[in-house]
Amino acid sequence: MEKFAPEIQMRHKQKQRKTLFLATAISLVGISCLITGIILLVKRNSSRCEAPNVQKWQGKKTIGRCSYSEEAKRAGLVAFLQWVQDKTFEAQPFLIAKKPKVSALEVQQKYKVYDPSPSNLRNVTDTAKNLLKDLNRLVIEEKKLKSRERKVLAQLRHYLKHVFGTPFDGDYYFGDFLLGPNVFCWQPICTVGSSLEKSLPFFKPSDTRGLEILIEKLAEVSKTFQTYTDNLRYGVKAGMVRSIEECQSGIDAFQRTYYHIAFSGPKGNLFSNICGM
Numbered sequence: 001m002e003k004f005a006p007e008i009q010m011r012h013k014q015k016q017r018k019t020l021f022l023a024t025a026i027s028l029v030g031i032s033c034l035i036t037g038i039i040l041l042v043k044r045n046s047s048r049c050e051a052p053n054v055q056k057w058q059g060k061k062t063i064g065r066c067s068y069s070e071e072a073k074r075a076g077l078v079a080f081l082q083w084v085q086d087k088t089f090e091a092q093p094f095l096i097a098k099k100p101k102v103s104a105l106e107v108q109q110k111y112k113v114y115d116p117s118p119s120n121l122r123n124v125t126d127t128a129k130n131l132l133k134d135l136n137r138l139v140i141e142e143k144k145l146k147s148r149e150r151k152v153l154a155q156l157r158h159y160l161k162h163v164f165g166t167p168f169d170g171d172y173y174f175g176d177f178l179l180g181p182n183v184f185c186w187q188p189i190c191t192v193g194s195s196l197e198k199s200l201p202f203f204k205p206s207d208t209r210g211l212e213i214l215i216e217k218l219a220e221v222s223k224t225f226q227t228y229t230d231n232l233r234y235g236v237k238a239g240m241v242r243s244i245e246e247c248q249s250g251i252d253a254f255q256r257t258y259y260h261i262a263f264s265g266p267k268g269n270l271f272s273n274i275c276g277m
Helices: 005-050 070-075 077-091 093-098 104-110 118-137 147-161 188-203 208-238 244-257 259-267
Strands: 055-058 061-064
Touching: 070 077, 077 093, 077 118, 077 147, 093 104, 093 188, 104 188, 118 147, 188 208, 188 244, 244 259
Parallel strands: none
Antiparallel strands: 055 061
16 A cells, blocks of 8 residues: 555546646636726727617617717706816916817917916916806706716815816915925926826927927026026025925935936926836
8 A cells, every 4th residue: 555655646646637737727718808808898898888879779869878968958067068178278388288188289379388477376276266157157966966966066076176187386376386295295396207298299490480480489497497496495485385205205306306407507407206207
């Protein structure tokens, strides 16, 4: 019996390996089928929402799967959403490249580098607050809205309440724009480079005038940072300052964001940190 013990153990191990291999194979096939099903389901749903003519038959009515509810149309929510989008890019033209289906001509005509001047920040804040007031004036029976419309409505209120969703420096009346960047450098001044990176491809010059326009836009960058510096100086005079530790953290974050300029001065590349150059 002892003579056959190693052979029995070997067969037992081989049987365990086969069982483990079979179980693993079945699991992988199951996971693959699950992933494939999810992908197909997502594509199916997204295609339904993207196709304007896809409709679902219910009795004698044809109802668009992704169409707005009658309540959203009656209350003016549909038109108001488009109005908010238009005012968002009008008040913040440095974001125009993100506008859905934007054309090169529109970007060339409307794009401006971020303007941190107090007068502009006040205009942006007032625009958002006025839009929020207009939204609150709409008489909407939320129970009659579709679930995704109720979600959009809640997001819209939050978006306008926080000045077009700006996390810091957005509300002029808070005075945060006088404090300089924070440790996370989430302020719009920290994304001037990335904003330019998304917008400049629309300014490919084909003639002398096109080149002049491109030079004019690039010249606005210097004014942006000079205005931001003036805000800081005004904040110091007014006593609107962070603690020493917060100031140092803000400087460190700002220098990391614009590393090549902090390191090389005027010869530094504004896009180096973004493009990995």
